[in-house]
Amino acid sequence: MKKEVNCGEFLESLSDYVDGILGDALCKEIENHMADCEDCRIVVDTLKKTIYLYHETASKTTIPLGVRERLFRSLDLDDFIQKGNLLENDVTF
Amino acid sequence: MSEGNQQEFSLPLLRVGDRAEIARLVDAYSTNIYRLALKMLANPQDAEDVLQNTFLKAIQALPKFEGRSSLSTWLYRIAANEALMTLRRRKPEIEFSPTIDAIESEELALNEFTNWCCLPEGDLISSEAQSYLDQAIQELSEKLRVVFILRDIEKLSIRETSEALGLTETTVKTRLLRARLKLRELLSVYYGERLGTEKI
Numbered sequence: 556m557k558k559e560v561n562c563g564e565f566l567e568s569l570s571d572y573v574d575g576i577l578g579d580a581l582c583k584e585i586e587n588h589m590a591d592c593e594d595c596r597i598v599v600d601t602l603k604k605t606i607y608l609y610h611e612t613a614s615k616t617t618i619p620l621g622v623r624e625r626l627f628r629s630l631d632l633d634d635f636i637q638k639g640n641l642l643e644n645d646v647t648f
Numbered sequence: 649m650s651e652g653n654q655q656e657f658s659l660p661l662l663r664v665g666d667r668a669e670i671a672r673l674v675d676a677y678s679t680n681i682y683r684l685a686l687k688m689l690a691n692p693q694d695a696e697d698v699l700q701n702t703f704l705k706a707i708q709a710l711p712k713f714e715g716r717s718s719l720s721t722w723l724y725r726i727a728a729n730e731a732l733m734t735l736r737r738r739k740p741e742i743e744f745s746p747t748i749d750a751i752e753s754e755e756l757a758l759n760e761f762t763n764w765c766c767l768p769e770g771d772l773i774s775s776e777a778q779s780y781l782d783q784a785i786q787e788l789s790e791k792l793r794v795v796f797i798l799r800d801i802e803k804l805s806i807r808e809t810s811e812a813l814g815l816t817e818t819t820v821k822t823r824l825l826r827a828r829l830k831l832r833e834l835l836s837v838y839y840g841e842r843l844g845t846e847k848i
Contacts, residue, residue: 569825569829593761597761601762601763601764604764604835605831609781609800609831613687616682618682618699622699623678625696625700629704632667632671635667
């Protein structure tokens, strides 16, 4: 019974915990709880991995050249299409 | 904050419509805005329309931009609105659907406890897995999806996300937690099956 209550409290604080913005005292309580609760350890690990995978795979998405070119034309910035290519390293991440 | 805003821009030049400065701004954020639109809409043509409309509206509004939020947060705000309007045009009934807000009062479900973190990176980010990631994010309601994209994909802070969406930080945190947990559940089912296959 006690374990269920702890798991519930843990769930509400989960985002702050994985973002590293939870207060020290609560953080310590959660880590103590996780030491005894394998399910919660798995939830934290898989949640961190979920966030990582979305960011990692999306960060490889860059604007296709044709889309960029049409964007510049639609904004009447045709003369900057080539010049912008020089900045490519700044916007590819 | 997202990585696209490492450059600094001259607000006075942008406000007077300096084309070179505007081109620099467009170049710096076009990938971020395109990615947001693509993840929201899952349709390249709609994403391109949102991208163009975002910058058209931004350029028109720049003379009145007061700088209360950063340029990037302001651009994300315009883009998020454009994307949400596109979704509402697709499904006009969504605005009146009681199920959307009901999502926020739902129990936070945790049903999957498979530890799939140990799968090889190649399996985690295979092209099939990436398609599944895209499919799973579309299962979130638009309200949860936009928060997840801004916070966890574009890496805006909670405060920036709340500014971009005109929501309180508490609402952003609530929606973010639900979005993250829902995606974790969906990914756990998907990768759990791969884990089972690996063991055979």
